[in-house]
Amino acid sequence: MHLSELTHPNQLHGLSIAQLSQIAAQIRDKHLETVAATGGHLGPGLGVVELTLALYQTLDLEQDRVIWDVGHQAYPHKMLTGRYNNFHTLRQKGGIAGYLNLRESPFDHFGAGHASTSISAALGMAIARDLKGEHFKVVAIIGDGALTGGMALEAINHAGHLPDTNLMVVLNDNEMSISPNVGAIPRYLNKIRLSPQVQFIADNLEEQFKHIPFLGENLTPEMHRIKEGMKRLAVPKVGAVFEELGFTYVGPVDGHNLEELIATFQHAHTISGPVLVHVATIKGKGYAIAENDQVGYHAQNPFDLVTGKAKPSSKPKPPSYSKVFGETLTKLAENDPRIIGITAAMATGTGLDILQKRLPKQYIDVGIAEQHAVTMAAGLATQGMRPVATIYSTFLQRAYDQIVHDVCIQSLPVFFCMDRAGIVGADGPTHQGMYDIAYLRCLPNMVLMAPKDEAELQQMLVTGINYTAGPIALRYPRGNGHGVALMEEGWEPLPIGKGELLRQGEDLVLVAYGSMVYPALQVAEILKEHGMRAAVINARFAKPLDTELIIPLAKQTGRVVTLEEGCLMGGFGSAVLEALQDADVLVPVLRLGVPDILVEHATPDESKADLGLTPPQMAETIMAKFAVPQPTVAVG
């Protein structure tokens, strides 16, 4: 059977190892061909091809539930559940999503994108099943990186307390997060994987047994029980932590050996209560370039399959905000040992890998543990350090109470650097940096700022480091800067709460925040062609707002437009509205930003066009709202 003919995963039932191996090859071909064309997550999915095939052959997906953690590794799942033929639309506007999505397929039993949620969701489904007297299997598939997330441990703690609740957790252990996995948990997993006794049993027992006359060939199913038993005898510690937490531990099993995997899953399905199957895989399996650079090929932009090189862009691009952030913070840290850069498993994405290489003592990776990162940063701040919690806007949502409870209430000087703030594009709704202005602005003692370009980012970095009166948060977008001149050093801090007037104008004032400042200048130019003279303010700060700059211009022009790359509800525009109201300046205000909707996967430009946030569209909207009476031309 060819994968293109497969419309239901149950069609895998009864296929031979040879047939499954053929399908595995077809999955890898499609995976590589698609990600090379569209970009996306490469290594994760290549590592779970056999795991997915073997697991799905032992399940009845007409009724059983499978929950993938994060979901970035679930491209094989998508191909096996009816999406092979349109898989080439991956992460394109209107196409297949890059993560599981309840709305995309009945086989996507739970969506994700953020890590460490799968066991909680699976346990919820299992408890509901039992309460309703239903009977189906529930399987969570979680990576070793996601297992370092607190939620996963909370769920294990709970599941291990329910010996009568049947639940399978498949641990996909490839020894990698995006970067090499960090912490005591991965170290423990490696001890199991690499223990000589386990290696001996795995490599030799099978061979020995097969040579027993008359019996050997019939021992396979039973052999698993024997092998598991011998592992327990030989290496009592194998899986001990999980066993002590109420799980039956099974493994480790070779995650690329279909026969082993099928027999292991069949064996594990016979075990009641919570079971953890430890599967050892290789991230990027089957594509040597990805196997040899597992960090670089976790995710890729469109690339050449033969060379592995990114497709050359039409023209050289300015440095990314992340790179400017990483370089500048590292320079500041060279002269300030108080600076500690903190990441939650996103070293390369944030640019903190630059600090890691140059000043490893001033760099901390806590794993996928944003909550811990924030409260640890608060602890560092109490001791006079300058903790820089560098966490994507969307992932910082994971640590909201820690920001409130441990940082703001105590007004501790934690510096939050929120990369990927705004529209991120192909990662879709779970990764958009939509809400940080709203979710932080309402917190006492918090200062919020956003740069208009990468040079102002440098100034705001030194501003944040110098500000020790309380917490301060800096947001900046995914992608490249504007190509403005950067300083190598000697950046001056900005006055807190002060914006800048970039352009004079009599008819209306555009108050722009962060990434919307340059677009606001373009809008002003378009309006000028239509006889509207727009002032432009670079607000720089959302809290405290520069009311001394904004309010007089609002009074003078009588019309205000706010521009932000974030949700309108509670966002920057709301801040300006509130300030005008508080000052009894009752002028019409047009707020431009993201309405109360989810922004689906597309390119950022496509999403902005859909939202009416391109400069021509915004100018149109402004003219429609504020039709300025054209100055009458004297006749005669």
Ligand SMILES: Cc1ncc(C[n+]2csc(CCOP(=O)(O)OP(=O)(O)O)c2C)c(N)n1
């Ligand atoms: C809460 C949260 N923080 C950070 C991320 C970014 N992220 C995506 S995948 C990944 C690594 C996941 O490692 P693992 O679970 O081992 O999966 P693998 O990529 O190795 O298959 C990280 C840190 C995320 N998705 N969610």
Ligand SMILES: CC(=O)[C@@H](O)[C@H](O)COP(=O)(O)O
């Ligand atoms: C799966 C996941 O959450 C990360 O891999 C994320 O996709 C990275 O996003 P960037 O590509 O913006 O760094």
Ligand SMILES: [Mg+2]
């Ligand atoms: Mg991993």
